[in-house]
Amino acid sequence: GHGTHLNILTLQNLYGGRAVIIMKPTLPINWFDLCIIPKHDSVEPQAKVFLTEGAVVDGYNANRERDASKALILLGGPSKHFYWKCDDVLKQIKNIIDTNETLEFTISTSRRTPDKLRDKLINAYSNKATICLNYEDNWLEEQLSITKYTWVTMDSISMIYESISSGSNVLLINLPEKKSSKISREIERLITEKKLVMNEVNKKVNLSHFSEGIKISTAEQCAEYVLQRFK
Secondary structure, eight states: OGGGHHHHHHHHHHHOOOOEESSOOSSOGGGSSEEEEEGGGOOOOOTTEEEESSSOBOOTTTTSOOEEEEEEEEOOOOOSSBOOOHHHHHHHHHHHHHTOTTSEEEEEOOTTSOHHHHHHHHHHHTTTEEEESSOOTTHHHHHHHHEEEEEEETTOHHHHHHHHHTTOEEEEEOOOBSSOOHHHHHHHHHHHTTSSEEOOTTOOOOTTOOOOOOOOOBHHHHHHHHHHHTO
């Protein structure tokens, strides 16, 4: 994060090398050799900036054929951008599972998911879905590589981008926004461009009408740019 930036510049001054960061810095951009920054951070194109489409993620298995019977529900938790109400999230999960009876669901929580919601998931859905409360490093990558449909709560833009980048069709679990932010505006853009679909309570989403996935900047693409830039 931002706390590493002065250390990077100090080490560069002592030992040489290139100062490359993957975020919008609070320090002046021209102090660094290259800043890799998502477009939603609203930085103007300039010589020392490489703008990415979304957060940088691994672009694994994006073209792999999907299992149309498998679906993921990925849950975040309270955040500074969105209100989180466990009962509202549970209501949407119920709607998703009840209106898509042919799908085999796996529900995954995260570190931010409240214990209250975890407990209710186990009690209500342990016989209707596979519930994963803890997983190893490569578990999500493997699941996204084979899953046709993925529902994600709106609080995690990185999880949204990772799901899209994997090649899965991505739907959002709605959360009320606290105020307009770069995250909410980016989500609105992706919805407008039909790269995401908003889940609607008490309505069945037509899963056959997905546009082609958005082109997301992957770690491999960024690494290739860095190598070409400084060779």
